[in-house]
Amino acid sequence: MYLIEESQIPDAALPVARLRDHLRLGSGFAEDSLQDDLLLGFLRAAIAAVEARTGKALIARDFLCSLQRWRDVTGQVLPIAPVRMVTQVQLVDRFGVGTVVASDRYSLVEDASAPCLRPVGTVLPSVPEYGSVEVRFEAGMALAFGDLPADLAQAVMLLAAHYYEYRDETALGQGCMPFGVTSLIARYRPVRLGFGA
Known part of the structure; x- marks a missing residue:
């Protein structure tokens, strides 16, 4: 990560x-x-x-979290809090080509210590083999x-x-x-x- x-x-x-x-x-x-x-x-x-x-x-600013795989496909805890909003989730294949995931496929569970990206459905989208997933979000207390x-x-x-x-x-x-x-x-x-x- x-x-x-x-x-x-x-x-x-x-x-x-x-x-x-x-x-x-x-x-x-x-x-x-x-x-x-x-x-x-x-x-x-x-x-x-x-x-x-x-x-x-x-202080609020933009972050990028890059993962090789989801730690838990039913919800990925984000590494810093508090998250104000998730701006983009993108799947990147082994060649570096990215595909943006539709925002209606995930939701942010706000939490003061462990904000979580949850699927709208059963699991988060599959990460391409030898690829990664990039989660862009805004985080900050003020x-x-x-x-x-x-x-x-x-x-x-x-x-x-x-x-x-x-x-x-x-x-x-x-x-x-x-x-x-x-x-x-x-x-x-x-x-x-x-x-x-």
Whole structure:
């Protein structure tokens, strides 16, 4: 399974000014915007780290999930949540020729942790031998950073500030993510149930 981010969060959607205020960086100088690219990088890294720990896309954008086969033909769980909509399902044969599956053959079962693509009928369409299936979808908790739950937004700001403060560190410290961040995102982490859990 491959998960590819097909669209990136636009720079304008990232709270650079808010991070600059959080860091108490000087203002009123001609060079105020010199660090903006650096701050954008830290915000993107912080968002990626929080998303990796929680399994949730924070800001809405487009993704592509490519599979060699369905894990379960009665419903395929998508690798990131929450999914807002499935935009396309395409079967790709061994020669790379794609066939779009009609949208009335599947439906999205929305779930905060494990959104699922279900067949309208008994099973999902057969994946061609030596081929793949590509599922395109939009996922994200919010359309803008300001619409995120306050605890997740604060976790991103704290982690971006941590990356900024320790940008010259080359060795791993006592745990890579500060405790304040891990405690803020704890309730969003996926719960695994099963044998040995």
